[in-house]
Structures are given as structure tokens and as C-alpha cells.
Amino acid sequence: MGDFGRFLVKRSLNMVIVLLSTLILTMALVGPTMDKILLDATRASVVEETNNSDINFQNTEERQNYIDQRIDLQIKAIGLDEPWYSPKRFTNTVLKVMVLDLGRSNYLTSESGSANVRDIILEKMPKTILLFTTSTLIITVIGLYLGAFAANRAGSFWDKINSASAVFSSSFPTWWVGMLMIFAFAFTYHIFPARATPLTAPSDPGYALDLLYHMMLPLITIVLVSFGSWAYIVRYFVVGILGEDYIIAKRAAGIPQKKILYSHALKNAAPPIITVVALSLASSFGGAITVEAVFGWPGMGSLYYEAIGFMDIPVIIGLTYVSTLIFIFTVFLTDILYAYFDPRVKIA
Numbered sequence: 001m002g003d004f005g006r007f008l009v010k011r012s013l014n015m016v017i018v019l020l021s022t023l024i025l026t027m028a029l030v031g032p033t034m035d036k037i038l039l040d041a042t043r044a045s046v047v048e049e050t051n052n053s054d055i056n057f058q059n060t061e062e063r064q065n066y067i068d069q070r071i072d073l074q075i076k077a078i079g080l081d082e083p084w085y086s087p088k089r090f091t092n093t094v095l096k097v098m099v100l101d102l103g104r105s106n107y108l109t110s111e112s113g114s115a116n117v118r119d120i121i122l123e124k125m126p127k128t129i130l131l132f133t134t135s136t137l138i139i140t141v142i143g144l145y146l147g148a149f150a151a152n153r154a155g156s157f158w159d160k161i162n163s164a165s166a167v168f169s170s171s172f173p174t175w176w177v178g179m180l181m182i183f184a185f186a187f188t189y190h191i192f193p194a195r196a197t198p199l200t201a202p203s204d205p206g207y208a209l210d211l212l213y214h215m216m217l218p219l220i221t222i223v224l225v226s227f228g229s230w231a232y233i234v235r236y237f238v239v240g241i242l243g244e245d246y247i248i249a250k251r252a253a254g255i256p257q258k259k260i261l262y263s264h265a266l267k268n269a270a271p272p273i274i275t276v277v278a279l280s281l282a283s284s285f286g287g288a289i290t291v292e293a294v295f296g297w298p299g300m301g302s303l304y305y306e307a308i309g310f311m312d313i314p315v316i317i318g319l320t321y322v323s324t325l326i327f328i329f330t331v332f333l334t335d336i337l338y339a340y341f342d343p344r345v346k347i348a
Contacts, residue, residue: 008336015332022324023094026317031084034313038080041106046070102318107310108303111202117318120303125322128292128299131215132284135222140277142227144266147234152261154239166232169225178221178294185217192217195296218295233276237269275334282330 050067057063075081082089096103102117109115110123150162186194196214200207241247242265250260288301296302300319307315 011332011335015328018328019098019321019324020094023097023317023321026320027084027090027093030313030316033311035080035084037106037311037313038078039075042074042078042080043071046074097317097321100322102321103314105307105312105315107312108306108315117314120315121300121318121322124298124300124303127211127297128284128288128301130211131218131292131297131299132222132281132288134215135219135226136277136281136284138219138223139226139230140273142223143230143234144273146227146231147236148238148261148266150231150235151238151242151265152257154235154242159235162228162231162235165228167228169228172225173290174221174225175290175294177225178218178291181217181221182295196292197296197298215297218291218297221295222291234266234269234273237272238265241265241268278330278334279327282327 046067050063050070055066057066079089079092084090084093100118102121104115105117105120108120110120112119112123114120146162150159153159182194185191193214196218198207198210198214200210204210238261242261247260247265250264251257288299289304290301291297292299292301293305300323303315304319306312307319
């Protein structure tokens with residue numbers, strides 16, 4: 001096995017360890033609450049089933065004995081006769097989640113009526129991908145051009161404006177800016193809807209356009225809050241490259257400054273910039289809660305918010321695992337690409 005093969009195996013093991021650690025920590029935090037919720041739900045289900053049954057009981061004591069026996073049978077059937085931290089139950093739960101067998105939600109359902117956690121998450125995921133992938137692409141394009149423009153004029157008035165806008169835009173929480181945007185463009189000028197949840201059914205031919213229209217306000221908010229810091233990051237990388245000897249040699253050779261900036265400096269700054277873009281996009285799946293909750297965007301963030309409100313433990317565990325899986329896989333893929341194109345990474 002060569003150096004790249006050993007590097008691949010090492011990164012794969014690291015990814016599995018991080019996934020297991022995250023899952024075990026999540027289970028340890030919500031395990032006691034999960035048991036209590038499941039026990040209460042089981043008792044309520046048995047009592048409701050008994051009330052709707054045609055069984056005639058001689059007295060209250062007989063009815064209570066029947067309910068207690070049914071509860072004991074249900075508890076054993078779903079494994080609640082053992083604590084959440086028992087080796088058998090804990091291992092089974094971890095293994096099921098690892099293979100995306102996420103169980104059933106206690107309170108939430110998908111638009112099709114399914115209570116399967118995997119179905120609920122898969123239904124919400126495309127909307128989160130649509131919103132944050134689109135916003136990341138727009139932010140990246142704006143940041144590249146503004147950052148390169150400021151780097152080419154380091155120390156100038158425009159460079160100072162770029163740095164100031166990065167600090168200014170990053171100082172305000174996204175949810176606060178979102179509320180201002182709703183107040184201004186939904187209630188004052190009535191340009192966009194206050195809630196980003198589409199009103200048409202997914203089967204309607206106009207659903208895609210309605211979805212994009214409702215997405216505009218959260219999209220604009222994310223871009224406004226983030227593009228300044230992106231431009232500053234690009235400026236930081238490009239300024240460092242513009243001071244390299246080979247750039248000075250190209251200037252001495254008479255190559256136009258614009259070509260040096262966009263064809264050489266920005267191209268050589270691309271790897272770290274792409275890494276930041278990839279990691280930011282991956283982390284947005286876990287950090288979308290506040291944005292989607294403020295605008296009512298029907299994605300994974302809103303689902304997380306609802307699950308926390310209902311204390312729907314299976315959905316919380318499933319979302320945590322899926323978000324971690326997306327982030328870790330992105331880091332893993334980025335590491336592989338870096339190691340493939342730059343052997344120094346493997347040595348490090």
C-alpha cells in the first residue's frame with residue numbers, strides 16, 4: 001500500500017471514529033429523556049386502545065390489571081425493559097442509526113403522512129440543499145470578484161471599505177437581519193411573503209416557481225450577511241499570493257495586471273478558497289435552524305426546530321447524525337483531493 005493508500009485508510013478511520021463519537025454523545029445526552037417519552041407514549045397508547053376496545057371488565061381493578069399487562073408486553077416488545085445504556089440496547093440503537101435505520105417519529109410526519117424519520121428527513125433535505133447551495137454559490141461569486149478587486153488595491157480606500165463591510169455584516173445575527181427583512185419587504189412594501197413556506201401543493205405544476213419566489217427573502221438575507229466576510233477571506237488569500245516572487249516576475253515580464261490577478265493569483269488561491277466554500281456549505285446543514293425557523297422555510301433547520309419543540313428524540317438523533325455525516329464526508333472528500341494534488345499534505 002502506497003502513501004496515498006495509507007492516507008486514505010487513516011482518514012476513513014478518522015471519519016468513522018468521529019461519526020461514532022457524535023452518535024454516542026447524542027445518545028448519552030438524550031437517552032434518559034428518550035426512555036421517559038417512549039414509556040409515556042406506550043402507556044397512553046395502551047390506555048387509548050383499551051378505551052376503544054369492546055372488552056367488558058367486571059370492575060376497575062380488572063381493567064387496570066389488563067392495562068398493566070398490556071403495558072408490560074409493549075415495553076418488552078420495544079426493548080424498554082432494559083435501560084438505554086445497557087450494552088445490548090445501546091449497541092443495537094447505534095448500529096441502526098449508522099445504517100440510517102432511524103426509527104419512527106413520535107409526533108411529526110412527512111407531507112405524505114409517513115412517520116418514518118428517514119422519510120421525513122429526505123423530504124426536507126432537498127429544500128435545505130436548494131437554499132444554502134444557491135446562497136453559497138452567489139456569495140462565492142460576489143466574494144471572488146470583490147476580494148480580488150480589494151486585494152489588487154491593498155491599502156486603498158476600497159480595500160478599507162471591503163474590510164469594514166466584512167466586520168459590519170458579520171456583526172449582526174442572521175435571524176435579526178431576517179426579521180428586519182421580513183418587516184421591510186413583507187409587511188411594509190409587500191414585495192415578498194413573510195413566511196417562506198410555499199402555498200401550492202408539490203404536485204402542482206407551478207410549485208417550483210412558487211418555491212423559488214418564497215425562497216427569495218431568506219436567500220437575500222443570507223447573501224447580505226455573508227458576502228462581506230467571503231470577500232475579505234478571498235482578499236486575504238490573494239494578497240499573500242500577489243507578494244510571491246513568481247507574480248513579481250510576471251509583472252516584470254510585462255503581463256497585464258488584470259491577467260495576473262484573475263489568471264494566476266486567483267487561480268493559485270483557489271484550493272484554500274474551495275475548501276472554505278465546501279466546509280461552509282456542509283456546516284450550513286447543521287446551522288440552518290435559526291434561518292429556516294425565522295422564515296418558515298420547510299427544510300432540515302425548521303424540522304430540527306420543530307423536533308426540539310416537541311422533544312421528538314428519534315428525529316433529533318436522526319438529524320444530528322445526518323448533518324454530521326454530510327459534514328464529515330465533505331471534510332473527507334476535501335482531504336482526499338488535497339492529498340491527491342499536493343503530496344505535502346500526505347507527509348504532514
